[in-house]
Amino acid sequence: MALMANVNRADRMPMSPTPQPAQSPRAELRDLRISFPLPDMSTLEVISGISMTVAEGEFVAVVGPSGSGKSTILRALCGLLEPSGGSVLVDGKPVSGPPPGVGFMFQKDALLPWRTVAGNIRIGAELGGVPGDRREERVASLIKLLRLDGFENAWPRQLSGGMRQRVSLGRLLAYQPSLMLMDEPFGALDYQTKIAMGKELLSVWEAERRAIIFVTHDIEEAVALADRVLVFSARPARIIADYKVMLPRPRHMRSMRGDPAFTRLTEAIWSDLALPE
Ligand SMILES: Nc1ncnc2c1ncn2[C@@H]1O[C@H](COP(=O)(O)OP(=O)(O)OP(=O)(O)O)[C@@H](O)[C@H]1O
Numbered sequence: 001m002a003l004m005a006n007v008n009r010a011d012r013m014p015m016s017p018t019p020q021p022a023q024s025p026r027a028e029l030r031d032l033r034i035s036f037p038l039p040d041m042s043t044l045e046v047i048s049g050i051s052m053t054v055a056e057g058e059f060v061a062v063v064g065p066s067g068s069g070k071s072t073i074l075r076a077l078c079g080l081l082e083p084s085g086g087s088v089l090v091d092g093k094p095v096s097g098p099p100p101g102v103g104f105m106f107q108k109d110a111l112l113p114w115r116t117v118a119g120n121i122r123i124g125a126e127l128g129g130v131p132g133d134r135r136e137e138r139v140a141s142l143i144k145l146l147r148l149d150g151f152e153n154a155w156p157r158q159l160s161g162g163m164r165q166r167v168s169l170g171r172l173l174a175y176q177p178s179l180m181l182m183d184e185p186f187g188a189l190d191y192q193t194k195i196a197m198g199k200e201l202l203s204v205w206e207a208e209r210r211a212i213i214f215v216t217h218d219i220e221e222a223v224a225l226a227d228r229v230l231v232f233s234a235r236p237a238r239i240i241a242d243y244k245v246m247l248p249r250p251r252h253m254r255s256m257r258g259d260p261a262f263t264r265l266t267e268a269i270w271s272d273l274a275l276p277e
Contacts, residue, residue, distance in 0.1 A: 024092055025053040026179045026211035027077055033085035034072055046072050048236035049086065054179070057209035061222035063269060064232025070215040073237075074181045077213070078102050090179060103177030107187040109168040111156040118143065118152040120167050124174030142170040145204055162193035166200060173204060180212045187217065194218075198225055199253050206250055219269045223247075224256055229265075231272045241272050 034047040046069040054060050062070050075081045076088050079097045090099040103124075111120050118139055125135040143152055146166045156164060165185060172180060186194040198221060205212065205225075216222050222229045223245055231241040247261055256262050 024056075025089070026056050026058070026091060027054040027213065028052070028089040028092075029073065029076070029086065030089070031086035032073065032076065032083055032088060034069065034076060034081065035084045045236040047076075047083075048238060050237060050239055051086075052230060052239060052242075054211050054213055056178070056211055058228065059205060059212045059214065059226045061214045061216060061226035061229045062232060063216060063219055063222050063229060063273070064237060065234045065273065066217070068232045068235050069237040070232060071183050074104070074183055074213065074215060077179075077181060078104060101176075101178040103172045103175045103180050105165075105168055105172050105180065105182045105185045107184045109156075109164045111164060111167055111171075113156050116153050116155060117148055117159070117167050117170075120156065121170040121174050124171035125176075128175035128177070130174065130176065138174055139170075142173055145173075145207065146170050146200060160193075161189055162197060165189065165197055169197075169201065169204070173208065173210075177210060180210055182212060182214045184216055185214075186221070194221070195253055201225065202251060202253075219266050219273075220257070220262075223262060223265050223269070224251060224253060229269060231269055241269070243269070 029050050029052050032047050032050045033045075035043040035045045038044055050073065052060075062073070064070055072081070076083055077090065077095065077099075079095045079099060088095040090102060093099070112123070115123065121139050121142055122135060125138050130138050143149055146169060148163065148166055148170065151159070151163065156167070159167065168185070186197045189197060202225060214222070214225060226245055229241075229243045229245060230239050231243075232238070233240045243265060245265065247256060247259065
């Protein structure tokens with residue numbers, strides 16, 4: 001494990017066992033192990049005993065090398081694959097199929113091209129069981145929150161990449177998930193749009209406080225957004241560090257980058273991942 005000389009030790013939480021939040025966790029992995037069978041009859045061990053919890057309303061970012069198994073844990077949490085060992089719980093219940101109240105957002109948006117902006121967001125409200133008489137109100141408030149006013153009747157093909165991701169986020173929020181699984185949701189956007197989307201996500205998260213697991217390759221993005229940053233090792237993945245991000249909220253994307261605490265934490269994670277200068 002990397003040296004932590006530059007980091008306030010209070011920022012770093014004990015590695016084992018994972019601390020239990022006071023409220024019942026939204027999501028919990030207990031000694032999760034996942035292996036995949038390979039065509040030559042051997043097995044690929046991807047996750048080797050990960051334990052973690054995500055409390056209600058907590059924003060947890062996950063960083064780690066490519067292929068370390070970050071997306072795999074999200075797939076396990078949404079019931080898309082069965083663990084080889086350990087357990088996966090959402091709202092205290094073992095996951096054995098897509099759990100209710102869990103929503104996803106991926107790098108590539110999956111907007112329906114035959115539905116307008118409002119229509120795409122409305123799907124989330126429909127699937128999330130928002131009563132018919134409250135759907136339009138919910139859709140309208142999300143359109144406002146995500147600054148999509150004036151584009152309610154636009155088609156996905158008429159939108160920029162950032163706007164499409166804002167619509168995806170609107171659809172996810174309309175579903176009213178208690179746990180949001182986000183897999184590099186802004187990874188395909190240009191730098192400026194990515195920063196703007198981070199700001200957008202923070203403002204809706206600060207308003208709605210839903211639990212989030214946010215997978216990213218971008219260390220600065222992880223620190224800027226999250227309450228905690230988990231660092232995965234190379235495959236088979238273990239959690240090699242669990243940082244509490246002590247930066248105050250509300251966070252301001254630009255000024256925060258000049259904060260020495262921000263720099264110390266990003267540098268510590270760079271060293272954990274042994275990334276070159
Ligand atoms: N169904 C599968 N069968 C075999 N191997 C798989 C399967 N799904 C994932 N893997 C392997 O598991 C490993 C972890 O994949 P995963 O997509 O979780 O990594 P990741 O950390 O999200 O990577 P990246 O950051 O590049 O997106 C990879 O080596 C991948 O090839």
